[in-house]
Amino acid sequence: xxxxxxxxxxxxRLADSHQERLSGALKTLEEDVARLMATAPIKxxxxxxxxxxxxxxxxxxxxxxxxxxxxVDAAIRDYTKVSxxxxxxxxxxxxxxxxxxxxxxxxxxLSFQGFEGVANEYxxxxxxxxxxxxLTGRSFDDTVKNxxxxxxxxxxxxxxxxxxxxxxVATNGTASQQADAVRKLQTIYARDRVGNNLRRYATQMAQxxxxxxxxxxxTAIGKQSGASKWKYYGSTIRDSRPxxxxxxxxxxxxxxxxxxxxxxxxxxxxxxxxxxxGGYNCRHHWRPVFxxxxxxxxxxxxxxxxPTKQEIDVVKEVEFVSINKxxxxxxxxxxxxxxxxxxxxxxxxxxxxxxxPKKLVGKPQGGxxxxxxxTLTSGTExxxxxxxxxxxxxxxxxxxxxxxxxxxxxxxDFEFKKAFxxxxxxxxxxxxxxKQAAMEDLLDELYDVKVVERGRYSVTKRIIKADELPNLxxxxxxxxHGQLQKKYRVWGHGVSYYKEVNARYxxxxxxxxxxxxxxxxxxxxxxxxxxxxxxxxxMEDKI
Amino acid sequence: MSKILSADDLFALHLEQFGVEPVITGINxxxxxxxxxxxxxxLETGVPYTEQEIPEGALT
Numbered sequence: 001x002x003x004x005x006x007x008x009x010x011x012x013r014l015a016d017s018h019q020e021r022l023s024g025a026l027k028t029l030e031e032d033v034a035r036l037m038a039t040a041p042i043k044x045x046x047x048x049x050x051x052x053x054x055x056x057x058x059x060x061x062x063x064x065x066x067x068x069x070x071x072v073d074a075a076i077r078d079y080t081k082v083s084x085x086x087x088x089x090x091x092x093x094x095x096x097x098x099x100x101x102x103x104x105x106x107x108x109x110l111s112f113q114g115f116e117g118v119a120n121e122y123x124x125x126x127x128x129x130x131x132x133x134x135l136t137g138r139s140f141d142d143t144v145k146n147x148x149x150x151x152x153x154x155x156x157x158x159x160x161x162x163x164x165x166x167x168x169v170a171t172n173g174t175a176s177q178q179a180d181a182v183r184k185l186q187t188i189y190a191r192d193r194v195g196n197n198l199r200r201y202a203t204q205m206a207q208x209x210x211x212x213x214x215x216x217x218x219t220a221i222g223k224q225s226g227a228s229k230w231k232y233y234g235s236t237i238r239d240s241r242p243x244x245x246x247x248x249x250x251x252x253x254x255x256x257x258x259x260x261x262x263x264x265x266x267x268x269x270x271x272x273x274x275x276x277x278g279g280y281n282c283r284h285h286w287r288p289v290f291x292x293x294x295x296x297x298x299x300x301x302x303x304x305x306x307p308t309k310q311e312i313d314v315v316k317e318v319e320f321v322s323i324n325k326x327x328x329x330x331x332x333x334x335x336x337x338x339x340x341x342x343x344x345x346x347x348x349x350x351x352x353x354x355x356x357p358k359k360l361v362g363k364p365q366g367g368x369x370x371x372x373x374x375t376l377t378s379g380t381e382x383x384x385x386x387x388x389x390x391x392x393x394x395x396x397x398x399x400x401x402x403x404x405x406x407x408x409x410x411x412x413d414f415e416f417k418k419a420f421x422x423x424x425x426x427x428x429x430x431x432x433x434x435k436q437a438a439m440e441d442l443l444d445e446l447y448d449v450k451v452v453e454r455g456r457y458s459v460t461k462r463i464i465k466a467d468e469l470p471n472l473x474x475x476x477x478x479x480x481h482g483q484l485q486k487k488y489r490v491w492g493h494g495v496s497y498y499k500e501v502n503a504r505y506x507x508x509x510x511x512x513x514x515x516x517x518x519x520x521x522x523x524x525x526x527x528x529x530x531x532x533x534x535x536x537x538x539m540e541d542k543i
Numbered sequence: 544m545s546k547i548l549s550a551d552d553l554f555a556l557h558l559e560q561f562g563v564e565p566v567i568t569g570i571n572x573x574x575x576x577x578x579x580x581x582x583x584x585x586l587e588t589g590v591p592y593t594e595q596e597i598p599e600g601a602l603t
Contacts, residue, residue, distance in 0.1 A: 365573065365574055366570075366571070366573055366574065366603075367572070367573040367603055368570070368597075368598070368601055368602070368603055369601065369602045369603075370598060370600065370601045371600065371601075371602070372600050378573075379573070381573070381574070386573045389573070393602045451547055452579065452580070454579075454580055454583045454584075455583055455584075455587045456587075457548060457553070457583050457586075458546070458547045458548065459547070459548045459549070459550065459552075459553060459579055459583070460547060460548070460549055460550070461550065461579050463576075464576055470573075470575075470576055474572065485567070485575065486567075488550070489550035489551075489554070489578055489579060490575075490576070491572075491575050491576045492572065492575060493569035493572040493575070493603065494567045494568075494569050494572075494575075496567060496568050496569060497568065497569025497572070497597070497603075498569075503602065506602055507602070510602070
């Protein structure tokens with residue numbers, strides 16, 4: 001086997017062993033925290049002693065340090081051997097310089113700090129849980145269960161033998177056995193996966209930290225030695241990313257790496273492509289290559305194809321959090337990028353110029369934009385339409401901030417508000433005499449009527465004709481101040497929401513933003529010509 | 544075969560069963576096309592349909 005493949009195997013085995021060791025350490029930590037909690041004063045099954053709750057924090061910290069961080073430290077000491085193995089592997093391909101030991105130690109220190117930062121975050125979570133539960137007189141049992149789940153998610157220990165057996169299966173079984181065990185733990189034993197448990201982060205970090213350390217070592221040695229070509233190598237497994245499958249085994253120049261890694265793909269991590277490689281949990285590596293290198297592997301090829309059309313990484317560098325329950329699809333930043341790449345070039349130029357949201361939250365469905373925190377929450381349902389709608393709100397606010405220093409553009413732009421009122425009047429939605437007929441005419445264009453069966457009920461329902469049309473229906477709802485939704489129970493925000501006058505303009509703007517590059521824009525131009533024209537003027541003026 | 548109801552019939556059943564109409568704040572606007580299904584679920588599970596309040600200053 002080639003030296004780089006041997007080396008990749010060593011790294012993978014080491015990553016697996018680190019993950020296993022950290023999982024063990026977290027089981028110990030869970031037991032130690034439970035033991036600490038057993039010393040808490042309780043009255044009628046509830047915590048009550050705030051002084052004890054405050055004093056618990058340093059004890060939790062001590063447990064984190066002795067159980068978890070001590071194991072992290074031991075794992076990171078293994079990295080010294082990784083750097084020696086990397087040098088040995090590279091020496092079989094040519095003469096490479098050695099990396100200074102100080103740099104290696106510094107990289108190890110940085111790796112440890114990453115784990116330490118997560119530990120500190122979870123110290124806060126656990127100490128707050130104890131204090132708040134004491135303050136509010138929460139059940140002792142619930143508090144202990146929450147603390148256990150904060151550490152190990154569904155993998156917590158218990159007195160129930162079957163639950164413990166399922167934990168074993170969830171840890172060691174095949175993928176389908178694991179999924180089945182997790183589902184049973186959640187449904188039968190009320191285990192909450194708690195997407196953000198320490199075990200989940202720690203095991204992923206065990207992998208990423210080692211692979212990034214290796215990447216730093218190899219890249220530094222290669223650059224120090226004057227390399228300008230790099231081989232992307234490593235085994236491809238069932239769940240390898242298509243990006244990695246496509247590029248594994250290929251040799252790239254620095255420029256080609258910059259160009260290829262500028263694209264977007266599912267699971268991509270932000271950062272230096274030499275370090276983050278294919279993204280989170282990636283098991284591929286770079287090694288420097290020189291032209292005179294002896295041909296060791298048949299699979300080494302030079303990239304000659306033109307890069308395929310790549311998505312623009314619109315929300316690069318924005319903090320991204322995914323919230324999903326077990327069994328639900330995890331939304332990734334790549335899903336957001338895909339949704340946002342379906343807008344016009346003018347819209348794209350505008351969003352690339354404007355400040356990005358501060359935080360993106362992906363969830364299976366729903367949408368929310370909080371301008372004061374810059375947080376955009378969205379699902380990717382209906383072909384990403386919700387993402388584009390919520391991003392429309394963000395653009396509206398960024399334009400408002402840019403022009404006036406506050407608020408959204410749509411609520412302050414005289415011409416846009418005038419266009420809104422003109423379309424309302426032209427459609428006949430402004431007058432009680434014409435409103436109903438106007439609404440029903442629009443409904444006919446947007447909806448089919450069908451009978452739906454659910455449970456013991458059969459109900460006539462208006463079914464939207466296309467995925468993008470809910471945005472159009474909601475514009476009508478805004479124009480009718482929520483009456484469309486209330487009267488016909490169709491897509492829209494409703495009367496309670498549209499009591500707020502400015503919400504009507506803001507939602508209309510966001511809906512137009514989502515619709516602009518869709519085939520349904522023709523209906524927008526036909527039904528809301530004034531708003532469509534003003535929207536386009538704004539986009540063109542502001543890029 | 545059961546009688547085919549209208550959406551308004553469902554809202555009337557909700558009022559009859561729970562003493563209140565479904566509460567729609569707009570927070571579920573992005574899934575409001577499934578409102579009828581969620582009202583049926585409310586009737587069948589015995590839990591009235593009440594949407595969460597929208598956080599102050601937020602848009603959906």
